[in-house]
Every structure is written in structure tokens, then in C-alpha cells.
Amino acid sequence: MKIFTVTLIACAILISGIGILSSANAQTETIASEAVAKEIAANAGGSYVQGSAAPALTGSQTALPIIEEATGQVLGHIVAEQANLVAALNGAGFTEVATAMAAVEAGTVAGATVAAGVGVGTTTALAVGAAVVVGAAVSGGGSDSTTSHAAASHH
Amino acid sequence: MIKTTQYAHSIKSFRLSVFCLACCLILSVAFIQPAASTEYSNASIEPILDTAETFFVLLKKGNYSASWNLLSAKTRNRIVVDVRKAYKKMGGHLNIDEIQNDFKNGGNISNNYWQAFLSNFNPDMILIESLWEVGLIKETHAEIIIRYKKSSAPAKLKLFKENGTWKVGLTETFWSRKSLQ
Numbered sequence: 001m002k003i004f005t006v007t008l009i010a011c012a013i014l015i016s017g018i019g020i021l022s023s024a025n026a027q028t029e030t031i032a033s034e035a036v037a038k039e040i041a042a043n044a045g046g047s048y049v050q051g052s053a054a055p056a057l058t059g060s061q062t063a064l065p066i067i068e069e070a071t072g073q074v075l076g077h078i079v080a081e082q083a084n085l086v087a088a089l090n091g092a093g094f095t096e097v098a099t100a101m102a103a104v105e106a107g108t109v110a111g112a113t114v115a116a117g118v119g120v121g122t123t124t125a126l127a128v129g130a131a132v133v134v135g136a137a138v139s140g141g142g143s144d145s146t147t148s149h150a151a152a153s154h155h
Numbered sequence: 156m157i158k159t160t161q162y163a164h165s166i167k168s169f170r171l172s173v174f175c176l177a178c179c180l181i182l183s184v185a186f187i188q189p190a191a192s193t194e195y196s197n198a199s200i201e202p203i204l205d206t207a208e209t210f211f212v213l214l215k216k217g218n219y220s221a222s223w224n225l226l227s228a229k230t231r232n233r234i235v236v237d238v239r240k241a242y243k244k245m246g247g248h249l250n251i252d253e254i255q256n257d258f259k260n261g262g263n264i265s266n267n268y269w270q271a272f273l274s275n276f277n278p279d280m281i282l283i284e285s286l287w288e289v290g291l292i293k294e295t296h297a298e299i300i301i302r303y304k305k306s307s308a309p310a311k312l313k314l315f316k317e318n319g320t321w322k323v324g325l326t327e328t329f330w331s332r333k334s335l336q
Contacts, residue, residue: 083246090247099249100267102242107268110237111275117329118280118301121308 026135036081036092037066037078044088046080055079062101178237200289203297203314206321207287211278219269220261227315227322231258238264281312297321 008063031037034048041048048066052074055063062085063077078085082101089098206225213222217276223231235254243251257264281301288297288309293317315326 083244086242086245086247087299096263098247099242099247099264102245102247102249103238103264103267104271105245106234106237106241107271108275110234110268111272114272114325114329115276115280118276118285118303118310119306121303122328122331123304 029097031066031094034066034075037076040085040088040094041043041078041080041090043091044080044084046078046085048076049079050076052076052087064097182306199292199297203292203321204287204289204299206314207299207312207323208302210323211282214269214273215267215282218261219265220259222269223255223258223261223265225323227327228317229315230322230324231255233326234258234268238268268280296324 031040032093034050038048046061049063055077057063057079060102061079062082064085065077066075067073068075080088086098086101089095210222210225213219213225226234235251235258238254239249239251254264258264258268261302280303284304286304288300288302290300290311292298297314297316299314300309300320301310301312311328313328315324315327316322
């Protein structure tokens with residue numbers, strides 16, 4: 001049986017309605033095999049979706065890519081409700097991945113808010129812009145999220 | 156007759172003198188005041204602009220711990236709270252001090268936060284694609300008016316003087332109605 005090292009890229013995660021975020025300097029945590037990823041998915045009450053294609057998400061689901069360390073190839077995704085996935089990751093000792101997910105969510109909304117503020121100005125339309133940003137950030141998946149995620153690259 | 160004429164002439168001269176004196180006073184005030192305010196602006200504006208520009212440049216370069224130090228205390232506190240709330244929403248718990256130290260030292264939370272931030276906001280929008288104008292300048296707070304090329308309304312970037320140095324009020328500028336749900 002082939003044994004390989006897979007890597008959870010801390011910030012290479014998918015959040016429904018927002019998009020893929022990636023970084024060359026991401027904090028990574030390593031697991032021994034895909035079997036561990038499947039176990040985490042099961043513990044989180046979710047599923048492990050094999051393949052590199054970004055899965056469709058619903059509600060507050062999150063998809064966490066599992067990447068083969070040697071090749072950088074995405075092997076699959078752990079798909080689960082955010083809170084359950086965080087609990088499962090923490091339970092398995094992957095605390096940095098879990099906190100990274102929160103940081104990514106907060107940073108995403110913050111960046112979009114600043115972009116909106118610069119784009120429309122802060123003198124009159126900020127309230128509307130901010131509301132749109134927050135609404136987009138918490139909107140459910142299953143819309144066009146798959147298409148938008150597939151277009152981005154991550155490692 | 157001569158005395159009356161002389162008296163009338165004196166009154167006329169006196170009025171003329173008063174008039175000239177008043178004109179001189181008005182002119183001197185008109186010239187002095189702008190010079191004084193220009194001198195104040197020139198002395199104050201450089202560090203304000205420098206702080207704002209440096210913050211976005213450092214962010215762009217990925218020097219997150221250095222850029223963190225250029226943020227106002229209120230902005231730093233708000234970002235920390237936002238991250239804590241996001242993690243709480245996910246069912247986790249993070250200590251405020253832990254988050255603060257992470258941002259200060261450019262740790263895991265900091266890297267992921269700012270990388271996600273930069274995935275959604277390009278600093279070049281402000282650094283290259285906007286016109287900067289000096290707005291309000293007071294002793295402890297200032298505003299830089301940023302006119303993005305594609306925007307019809309400006310953004311007023313707020314800065315605050317804390318412990319003698321200017322800091323960027325990112326959340327004070329942009330977070331007025333934003334909140335994580």
C-alpha cells in the first residue's frame with residue numbers, strides 16, 4: 001500500500017460564496033495519508049470528496065483541500081459544516097489549520113470591505129457597500145461557487 | 156475763517172491716517188495668516204502621508220508584523236475581535252492575547268488574515284490608482300482624501316496620532332457599519 005504524505009494547507013480553503021485563497025507562505029500541517037483526511041471528515045459529520053475539482057457547497061459548509069506534499073496535487077477535499085470541521089481538526093490536533101480558517105474568514109470580509117470602501121467612497125455609500133459585502137460573505141453555497149472556485153489556483 | 160479751514164484740514168488728515176492704518180492692519184493680517192497655516196501644514200503633512208503610504212506598501216510586500224505596528228490601537232483591537240468572533244462562530248475559542256501576539260509577531264493567524272485580506276483588496280487601488288489629497292489636519296487626527304479612479308465619491312482615510320506617531324485608522328475609516336455576523 002502506497003504511503004504518502006498529504007498536507008493540509010492552512011489557508012488554502014474554500015468558503016462558500018467567497019472563493020479560494022492560497023499562499024506560498026501558508027502554514028502547513030501534514031497528515032500521513034488520505035485515510036486520515038477521511039477520518040477527519042467522518043468525525044466532522046461531513047464527507048471526503050476525491051479529486052481536484054472544487055466541490056459544491058451549501059449553507060455554512062467549508063471545503064478543505066488535501067494536497068499531496070511531493071507533487072502539490074490536490075487529492076481531494078474534506079467537506080463539512082465549518083463548526084464541525086473546526087472541532088474535528090482541533091480534536092485531531094490540527095489547531096493551526098482551524099485557527100487559520102477563522103483568520104481567513106475574517107480577513108476575507110475585511111479585505112472586501114476596504115475594497116468596497118475605496119471603490120464607492122466612504123462619504124455616503126459605505127453602509128450599503130458593507131451590507132453587500134457581509135451578505136455575500138455569509139451567503140449559502142450551491143450557487144455558482146463551484147465555477148468560481150475551479151477558476152482559482154492554490155497549492 | 157482760516158482757523159476753521161485749518162481745523163477741517165486736520166480732521167481730514169486724521170481720518171485719512173486712521174484709514175491708512177486700518178488698511179495696513181488688514182493687509183498685514185491677510186498676508187501673515189496664510190503663511191502661518193502653510194507652515195503648519197508643511198510641518199505636519201509629511202509624517203501623515205508617509206505613515207499611510209508605508210502601511211499599504213508593507214502590506215503589499217507581505218511584511219505583516221511591520222504593517223500591524225502602523226495601525227491605530229482601535230483598528231488592532233477591532234481586527235483581533237473580528238478574528239475571535241469568526242472562530243467563535245466556528246465553535247472554537249481563542250484568547251485575545253494569543254491573537255494579538257500572533258498579529259504582532261507575524262504568526263499563523265496574521266499570515267492567513269492578511270493573505271485573505273489581500274486576496275480581496277489590492278493595495279495598488281490606493282497606492283497607484285488613486286489621487287491623494289490632504290484633508291483635515293488636527294493635532295491628533297487627520298484625513299487623507301483618496302479618490303480612486305473608478306469611484307465617484309472619495310474615501311477619507313483617517314489617521315490618529317498615538318504616543319507621538321501617526322497611525323492608520325483602517326477600521327475607523329472603513330468599518331463604520333460592518334460587522335461579522
